[in-house]
Amino acid sequence: MSSRDGAVAWPAVHEERRALIEDLATARPEQWATPSLCPDWDVHDVVAHLVDSAKTTRWGFMRRLAAARFDFDRDNAAGVARERAATPAATLAEFRRVLTETKTPPAAPATRLVEAIVHGEDIRRPLGITRNYPIEHVATALQHQLKTSVSMGGGQQRAAALRLVATDSDVDAGTGAEVRGTTLSLLLAVSGRPVDQNEFAGEGAAEFVKRLTPTPRR
Incomplete structure (x- = not known):
């Protein structure tokens, strides 16, 4: 990632993470069990995935992918299992803690913004939440x-x-x-x-x- 690209991308990513955290702050615990737009994942799973992604470094991603035998779905499932806390409140607190992280797998900076928006909608649409995105x-x-x-x-x-x-x-x-x-x-x-x-x-x-x-x- 170039420093110029990162300077543009990360403030937008952080803004989108912050907005999603705010939207979820008033969600009832049972709403976290709502199926998301991601097949086989509920809202809690998607938030856990976002926490995992925020913590993932380039080298860490490569090590994890090798451990998952280069199966993206297996790696994602392991990440969700690792970061899905016992309660929605605890998972949301961890998401808030990593909000301003700038770690990333080996990918273009724009992928972090794609993830923040698309996974945001994976959660918002099933919950009936709308966001006026920049x-x-x-x-x-x-x-x-x-x-x-x-x-x-x-x-x-x-x-x-x-x-x-x-x-x-x-x-x-x-x-x-x-x-x-x-x-x-x-x-x-x-x-x-x-x-x-x-x-x-x-x-x-x-x-x-x-x-x-x-x-x-x-």
Whole structure:
């Protein structure tokens, strides 16, 4: 990570972590058992994953991945088990403690922002919570996902041969049948999250929604 990229990315990541902590501060304990948008994970699991991610260094990630026999899902499951405390309150307290960490696996700085926003929505949407995200945060995350292969946690293939036009930012990417939607809806879709077709318009919307399949939990 270059110091310049980090200087831009980390304040945004920290802002998103802080906002999610605030949203969860008043959640009832039973709400933490709500299924998230991540297959097989509830809200508590996703928060534990965010804690684990905030603590993960580049070398630590490589050691862990080797121990998991290079299976991302196995590594993620181990991280959740390690960081999921006995109570939601304890897990949230640990998330608050690591809020300003700048540790990261070996990946572009924008991946931390993608994670903060997409996992934030993995939690917020099932709980009926909405956030008015700074649009520049979401646009940066979407632009990164459109340049990154699905195999690396991105969404490049899901947008292939389509033109994605954000209705609330200046993102206008790709060529082909047009798909219009909010920057957040487009980000969630290319990140493999279930998004209703009604969130999109344009001649390419139906084809776009057909491509939206669950993605590995990264």
